[in-house]
Amino acid sequence: MTENTVSDQRNIIPSPNRLIHEPARLAILTVLSSCRFADFVFLQRATELSKGNLSVQLTNLELAGLIEITKEIVDKKMRTTVSLSRRGASEIEDYWQIMDDIRARMVGDEAHRTAPKRRRVPLAAHFSPVSL
């Protein structure tokens, strides 16, 4: 049976996870997916987020079970280190997979549209004399 309704078609195309598909959270997860763990200062400097914004996003990600936060006191100051949880690692991998899939579909459609049309072979060419 062919899928020909709009909802069917929309279901075929995968959707990215809305929790990850947000610039600040995606930036945090991208950093964490490239290392074992990073501290708060590095995350703040790399993602260029304010402390407040970064804290909120980290809390959201922790509540969703995508990251693990560890706090310890070093030189009488709080040191926060963040790492990606097992679930977070698989979710971010799935996210990039979906984005690649959508991009591939778009590129495929584009390539199909812009591909040079096959040159029409003149009829006489099919009947060219063969020398024996």
Place this chain on the structure above:
Amino acid sequence: MKLFPKPPERVSHAALVKSDTRAGSEILLRKICLGVKVYDINQFMLSSLYAHSSPALEPKRLRFLTENFAALQGLNYVPLGAASLLSQTDRIFHYSEWWWWPAVITVCVIWNRYIPRYYRQRFGYVEPRSPSNKQIAYFLLALIFLFIFRRDLDRYVLDLSQVIRSTISDPRGQVSLLPLVAWIGTLFASFLKPSLRTLERFCFYSIGIIASAGIAFYPLGHPRATEELLWETLNAGSFGFGLIAMGLYDHFTLVRMMPKKFEENDGEYGE
């Protein structure tokens, strides 16, 4: 018994047109849905950017920074370069003091104590991923290869250096080829890591190779250059200058890629 196979069913022109139309409409529908989905994704991302005033997302920059954070802490190499320069002063000026070396070692120790702390406080800390089994296996294989063929390799390198020295008319070994080898080695090492394969880095290493090759091969056209103080200084110090240049380049790359935008401080370790 059937003598002839059943003739194929005749498909009417109307049925063909109908099936074509159906297939066409399906493709069109798929394209529209894909377009709507992509528009939806982009709009959600844009609205989040405006709503939370988040910075632009650059996954490539973030991955580069995180994966090469330790390598970009270039100030760590600067004292090595300075020590290398200082070690050549007696070769250039034929003069040295007994306290130079202890002083250099003291400066290096202090430097190596404070510079990592500076990086940790200013840029934070990243624990890199542990190497994969494949990388460990390659490293061990390379070590075994070097151990087994160390004598052959030594002989080969010696022969090669003699060939180069006879080509550039330097039988006394005055020309320092180490900087040239180091720059070429660094360039090839950067090719091994995909995130380091950038045009800017390639240009920087190429300039280093050209400069060190220029210094090494300058006496070819100017045989009396080996007696000039300037050439002697550049030749003896090019390894040290190279280390300092590489360190500063990496450091400024890090500073440029991690701008300090927020000054607030709430007692978090590092700030």
